[in-house]
Amino acid sequence: MRELIIESLSKKYGDVRVLENLNLRYRSGTINGIIGKNGAGKSTLFNCIARNTPYRGKIERKNIESIGMLSANPYMFPRITGYEFIRFCLSAKNRRENRQKMLQLNRLFELPLDKYAENYSTGMLKKLHLLALFLQENDLLLLDEPFNGLDIQSSAYLSEILKQMKHSDSLILVSSHDISHLLRISGTLTTLENGSAYFRTESLSDIEKEFQREAEERVKNLFCIT
């Protein structure tokens, strides 16, 4: 059983407080969705968990040795092919290359792995990073906006792959603005708002209705005033 225990986590950039006294607990075997407005601190939370940025508080990573993270805007080295990138990532994590598994996964994503990855579209680049992450078999997977830029078919494949992965005792955290996608695959849903976080238990239709209601009210008020 892998566990991620976040206690009194706070993070600020200069004077701007992004996360304030966060207390969260995630276990392996489920996909954990994270939602929040732009700038709510989803990426910052992931960066804290991945030890990419200093923070205040405690993050305990029980039985978690390797972390894989897909950033919202993934980087690509110039002049290397998709296949070379995957091999580079596997070697950097000291993992053996499983060519058969790679080809099987790529049958879903249909990436031109012999072409320079820097010329890939945003969605293709994201799929390449996901492919590299899935082949590494990390204990903890942090996926920041994985559905952004992906076509409908690839999004569906990604959802199904993640569902399969949760059975392999991986701990998966996924942030997305696509709530319907997230609710379809997530076992828990965390909302980040004004620096704090809370778990949501409502159904998809209830959450969607709440957002719709808030939007309608705000827009109405705005047009009434002006």
Added chain:
Amino acid sequence: MIINQLKLIILLKLTTLKRSVREIPPVHLILLSIFALSTSWFLLKADIPVTGKSLSVAAMLQLLVCTRLKYPANKKELLNQYPKLYPASLLTDTLLTTLPFLFAHILFWFVAIAVALPYTLLSVQKERKTAIKLPALPSPFFPKSAYLWHSQFRVFLPAVWLFIAAISVIARIHENFNLAIVVYNGGVFVSVITVMLQKEGSDFIGIYLNGSRFRKRTTEETLVSATIFALPPAVLLLPLFPSEWPAIALSFLCILLISLNLLWIKYIFYPSMILASLFFFVGIAVQAALTISQYGLALIPFYHLGLYYFFKKRTHLYFTENERTDY
């Protein structure tokens, strides 16, 4: 582990280099090779004395180069996912930058390595502070590079001014105008180059709509920027050395001309900043060589006319080619 990661990074860099070299047009490749060979030859043949002063200069130069090595946030995120990959990558980059010192003297190289190693170690440990609490004020002087001006150079330029001011006061005490004017020219020159040799994206250039508008606006911006860089320290120098006003005025004019020169060269070779920098420095050396005789001196205006011709041609082509690809 670090050895394995270093090996991976070096292999990656070699692959990238090999493929990048294959893509450089032959003419540019010949120019680059000539420049690299002549620089190596110059460094090998130049009899640079190994003294405490020269070693300190080497250390400072290496430190300056190291501070210019910056990784974008997403690259750091990617490298940080893999054990020791970020330190391995940074170490490779900083050590690569020490190589030119090897041509000058092995002691300079040792000094450069002695700077590069602790720099890498400290950079890996230290998280850069995100300075978003500082407001990015809109500037009427830097419409093109307002972001660069405010976020990256708001500390750099005042620091250069302060440095020039301090040295000028010391020079006044010792009545050494040469020291003051050398520091003035050197400081402002470095500021102009550091700020101006920033690469803009092609979409950013596209907002100027056409070539003539682009040339007019960039010329205005360059002259205003160069004036801001050069005028305050010049105003400070005048009361300190009032009798030397012709030399100070001439230096100020030279800075303006050099800025224009840099602007033209930058867009002749756009998007390659490396080729532009090389040509700029070679151009200065050529102009310096021409000033030796009066016949050479007469050729300098033609050199500038030639540069402006190519600047005009390239910028015109840039906008017309962009127009065609819109269809």
